[in-house]
Amino acid sequence: MAERFLVEAVNDALHVELERDETVMVMGEDVGRAGGVFRATAGLRDRFGENRCVDTPLAEAGILGGAVGLCMAGWRPVCEMQYDAFSYPCLDQLITHVGRYRWRTGGKMQFPLVVRMPYGGGVRAPELHDDSPEAYYVHTPGVKVAIPSTPADAKGLLAAAIRDPDPVVVLEPKLIYRTARGEVPEGEHVVPLGQARLAREGTDVTLVAYGAMVPVCERAADALGDEASVEILDLRSLRPLDEEALLASAAKTGRVVVVQEAPRTAGFGAEIAAILAEKAILDLRGPVLRVTGFDVPYPYWKIEDHYMPSAERVANAARKLLQF
Amino acid sequence: MAKVASEEHELRRVIDEEREVAGLGEDDLLAVYRSLVLLRTYDERSLVYHRQGRIGTYAIFWNHEAMQAGSVHALADEDWIFPSYRESAIGLLRGMPPSTVLHWWRGHPAGWWDPAEYRVASICVPIGTHVPHAAGLAWGEKLKGNSTVAIAYFGDGATSEGSFHEGANLAAVMQAPLILFCNNNHWAISTPLEAQTRAETLAAKAAGYGMPGVRVDGGDVLAVYEATREAVERAHAGGGPTFIEAVSYRAAPHATADDPSAYIDPDRVAEEKRNECVGRYERYLRRLGILDVGLAEKIKGEALELMRQGIAEAEAEPEPDPELVFDNAYVLPPPNLRDGWDG
Numbered sequence: 001m002a003e004r005f006l007v008e009a010v011n012d013a014l015h016v017e018l019e020r021d022e023t024v025m026v027m028g029e030d031v032g033r034a035g036g037v038f039r040a041t042a043g044l045r046d047r048f049g050e051n052r053c054v055d056t057p058l059a060e061a062g063i064l065g066g067a068v069g070l071c072m073a074g075w076r077p078v079c080e081m082q083y084d085a086f087s088y089p090c091l092d093q094l095i096t097h098v099g100r101y102r103w104r105t106g107g108k109m110q111f112p113l114v115v116r117m118p119y120g121g122g123v124r125a126p127e128l129h130d131d132s133p134e135a136y137y138v139h140t141p142g143v144k145v146a147i148p149s150t151p152a153d154a155k156g157l158l159a160a161a162i163r164d165p166d167p168v169v170v171l172e173p174k175l176i177y178r179t180a181r182g183e184v185p186e187g188e189h190v191v192p193l194g195q196a197r198l199a200r201e202g203t204d205v206t207l208v209a210y211g212a213m214v215p216v217c218e219r220a221a222d223a224l225g226d227e228a229s230v231e232i233l234d235l236r237s238l239r240p241l242d243e244e245a246l247l248a249s250a251a252k253t254g255r256v257v258v259v260q261e262a263p264r265t266a267g268f269g270a271e272i273a274a275i276l277a278e279k280a281i282l283d284l285r286g287p288v289l290r291v292t293g294f295d296v297p298y299p300y301w302k303i304e305d306h307y308m309p310s311a312e313r314v315a316n317a318a319r320k321l322l323q324f
Numbered sequence: 325m326a327k328v329a330s331e332e333h334e335l336r337r338v339i340d341e342e343r344e345v346a347g348l349g350e351d352d353l354l355a356v357y358r359s360l361v362l363l364r365t366y367d368e369r370s371l372v373y374h375r376q377g378r379i380g381t382y383a384i385f386w387n388h389e390a391m392q393a394g395s396v397h398a399l400a401d402e403d404w405i406f407p408s409y410r411e412s413a414i415g416l417l418r419g420m421p422p423s424t425v426l427h428w429w430r431g432h433p434a435g436w437w438d439p440a441e442y443r444v445a446s447i448c449v450p451i452g453t454h455v456p457h458a459a460g461l462a463w464g465e466k467l468k469g470n471s472t473v474a475i476a477y478f479g480d481g482a483t484s485e486g487s488f489h490e491g492a493n494l495a496a497v498m499q500a501p502l503i504l505f506c507n508n509n510h511w512a513i514s515t516p517l518e519a520q521t522r523a524e525t526l527a528a529k530a531a532g533y534g535m536p537g538v539r540v541d542g543g544d545v546l547a548v549y550e551a552t553r554e555a556v557e558r559a560h561a562g563g564g565p566t567f568i569e570a571v572s573y574r575a576a577p578h579a580t581a582d583d584p585s586a587y588i589d590p591d592r593v594a595e596e597k598r599n600e601c602v603g604r605y606e607r608y609l610r611r612l613g614i615l616d617v618g619l620a621e622k623i624k625g626e627a628l629e630l631m632r633q634g635i636a637e638a639e640a641e642p643e644p645d646p647e648l649v650f651d652n653a654y655v656l657p658p659p660n661l662r663d664g665w666d667g
Contacts, residue, residue, distance in 0.1 A: 051467055057497050062456050062490030069460025072404075072439065073468065092487070096450050097457070099653075104446045106436030107652035142653050165655035194658065240658035 004184045007177040009151035010040045010116070013158040014078065016188055018048050021076065024162055027054040028063060028080030037082055038118055038177055060086060064093040064115065068101060071111045078162060081117035084171070085128035090115070091136060098167045099142030114161045118174035119147075120212050120261055121298055122308050130298040132211075132262035137169045138238045138271075144168040146193055146237040149214035151182045153236060156191025164193060173212035180215070194240030198249075202231035205255040205318045208246065208272055210235040213259045213309060220314035228322055238268055246272065247280050254285035255324075257317045259309050264292040286324035289317045335539050335571060338546035339608045345546050350614050352397075356545055357609060358623055359393035359417050360602050365627035366413045366422060370429065373635060374580045379429040383409045386576040387543065390601035391507045393417065394548025395475060395568075398556055404465075406445045406458040406476040410507065414477070418442040422634025423641070433644045436652075451512075452482035455491030455504065462500035462565075473559045475503040475552070481512025483526050492565070496533040501559030503552060504530075504567045507542060509574035514587040530567035542570030543601040546608075575600065 004012065018024050026041055032055035035042030044053035056063050060081060067077040081087035094115070101111050121130035138145045144166055148154040154172060161168035173180075199214055200221060205228055207217040214234045221230035233249050235242065250256050256276055258269035273288040291309045299307050338345060348356075367386050373379045385392070388410060396405065396417045407414050413425045420442050428435030428447065439445045445461075448454035458476035465472035482488050483506060495502040508526055510517045523529055530537025536558070540547040548570055555566035575596040577584050584593075609615035646667050650657065 057490075057493050059490040059493065061453075061487055062459075062494045065453065065456025065487060065491060066460035066463065066494050069457040069462070069474075070464040072445070072457070072461045073464025075464050075467070089486075092453060093456070096453055101446065102655070103652045104436060105439055105652075106433060107655075108436075108438035109440065110655055144654075144658070241660065243660060 001183040001185055003181055004151045005178045006148070006151045006154045006172070006180040007038055007040050009155040009184045010158060010172060011042060012184060013155040013189075014041060014044055015047065017159055017162045018044065018052060020188065023074060024076045024078065025052045025054065025070070026078045026080065027056050027067065029056060029058050029082050031055060031080050036080060038174065040172075041080065060090040061093050064090040064098060067113045068093065068097055068111060071113055072109065076112045076162060078114040078116060081115060083129050084117055084119035084131040084133050087115070087117050087133060094137070094143065095140050099140045102166070103142060110165045111167050112165050113167050114158070114170060115167070116158065116161075116170040116172060118177065119171040120173050120175050121304055122175040122212070124301045124304075127298070127300070130304065132260065132293065134171055134238060135262055135267050138268060142167065144193060144237065144239050145171070147171045147173070147211040148236065149173060149176070149180070149199075149211050149234050151180055151184045152189070153191050153197065155184050156189045157193070157236060159188070159190045160193050163190065168193070171211060175212045176215060191236065193237045194242055195236065196242035196245035197234040197236055198245070199232040199234045200230060202229040202253065204228040204230065204253055205257065205321060206231045206233055206249040206253045207257050207259060207314060207318065208233045208235065209259040210238065213261055216309055216311050217259055217314055219311035220318065223311055223315045224318060228318060230318065243275060243279070246275065250276055250280040251283040254283055255318075255321045256284070257289045257291060257314065257321060259291045259314055261293050261308055263295045264290065265295050267292055286321045289321055291317045335541045336547045336551055337541045337544050338550060339544045339604055340541070345550050348546075348549075353609060353612075353614055356393055356397050356549065357605060357615065359397065360389045360545060360605060361623050362416055362627045362630070363389040363392060363413060364602050365624065365631055366416060366425070369628075369631045369635070370426075371580065373426070378635060378639065379426060380431055381579055381581050382429050383412060383579045384576040385410050385413070387572065387574070387596065387600050388507055388509065390545035390605065391505070391542045391548055391570045391572065392477070394545040395503070395505055395552040398549050398552035399473065399475065402443060402472050403556075404443045404445065404458070404461055404472060404474040406448065406454045406474060408448050408451070408454065408478050408482070410479060411477045412447050415442050415444040418444055420444065421637070422631055423637035426634055426638040427641065430638060432638070432641060433648050434641050452478050452485035452488040452491075455482070455488050456494060457491075459491040459495035459498070459500050459502055462495060462502040463498040466498070466501055471501075471560055473501045473503065473556050475505055477505045477507065479512060480506060480508040480510065480517050480526060481515065481520055482506070483529060484520055492533050492535075492567070495565040496535050499562065499564035502565040503555045503559070504565060505552070506567065506569045507572060508569050509542070509572045511574045511578070511588070513578045513582060514584070525569060527567060527569040533565075533567070535565045535567055537567040537569065539569045539571060542572030543599060543604060545601060545605050
């Protein structure tokens, strides 16, 4: 097994999947000649040609709408949205068509497309390069959502998304694109959607997170040291959601803190809290606490660290819960 | 109100110029007539069914039949059609049973057709958002080495939408074999064309995408046929997309829920009704000696009978299975999809 950075694992997955299935194609802004602004698609154009790694016009709704038609012609398009917040123009297509078209045909047609994008803050970037839009996507019926936090999962979840017969949005934590490094299986590697990963085992409190918040939770657990035995559940996919793993961990520790960098209200953390209230109330020894971003536009980068959930905020939430 | 066409954007006409279209024989001309009558009958009966409470809200396409029939006759069976709601019954020209379309307007899932079966995409309800789909399909077929052409139908209002722009531009950049068919009936519900655009013509917009833009008389089924056939030939020759602006005038309400008396010019509507597209073509065929009263009545009777069968079939359909709420959203549904369901 080779050691790779997370973004290199994405690139590896694309090479393997385009090689495996000649109907898979990559499309997006700057994905071809430049190999993507983060180089996630580097080398694909040379290897597979300009028709399977396509530089499109700068038009996110046109990219995703075009992908719908490509699916009807038998292709499996993998669309790159250059940044999280640049994906908002494609929400029109995602909500009005991508999530509904199979339903609209009575299940006769399939739309096996993937939308992948770098997401999240902490990278000292200009406005609208820092958002965590997962709630918009997961709130769209007909669409699945996966978010890796390790290089191996970045490869495996993207491969699963490409092979899935339904539309899948894959959010890649850009903050750890080139800091998360780990062993990645060579060749075909698939991590099934809907299986959470127990990133750390513990008995006193469960930290539930995904994407770039997983390493934040790991640092929080380290900071807590002997104060508590911390379990960390990396959800890996928000839909399908591994409720079994969530409920098992809640039953084990009785205390759950959910961590997301997206704004607080109606974020995915609220969904986790609601599921625990409905299905695990008798297992809980205290309230489900949320550590989140705030209900404000993502701040300018000189003050972004005050917005992003920190290991300290997560550790404090865990302490509060342990003292409840 | 009417805009003056610039010289290069004169309206193409066949019927009023008493021309004939090369390559169309008597059988072809009668087939076009049958299609016009079928669509007209569907539309007029639908209005009745709506008033009788047998279908829901319905988007009327009266006097749009020439644009739909003329263009579809220029396509091959393997070519793809992307309709807006104004072309809801265009599948009838591909052999779709009227009951399927009636089901759609009755809100019954039996109105979900398989687009691949008829090469007719699902009806696009939001304005213009299907234009990128048609562009993507045409491009995808080209990438596979197929000679399939796609046609996307939309109205004058759709040319203001971002999706129209993004789809048209994508098709042009990829040189996709696409026909952008704009039925310019001068009204987007109550908004007139001059409040929609400052462009001299809608066809003029094509230049901005680097594609040909042509204007035809939308009430002249043969002019529409001829222009579409040229666009198909251009696409087959690798010439990419064509924008066709078919100019007409909406002589009926936008939909059964609309009352145009608040905004429309009644004299202009009356003039359009006198010159409606089915009658124009009928008179043309009679002048050519191809159609007589007896044959016309026979064709209309057949269409009416088809509609009678269609509504009878639609009304005989059992109530849909409640399980259909969940059945088709995913191929592989998430395990908690039915949380909260007591059914």
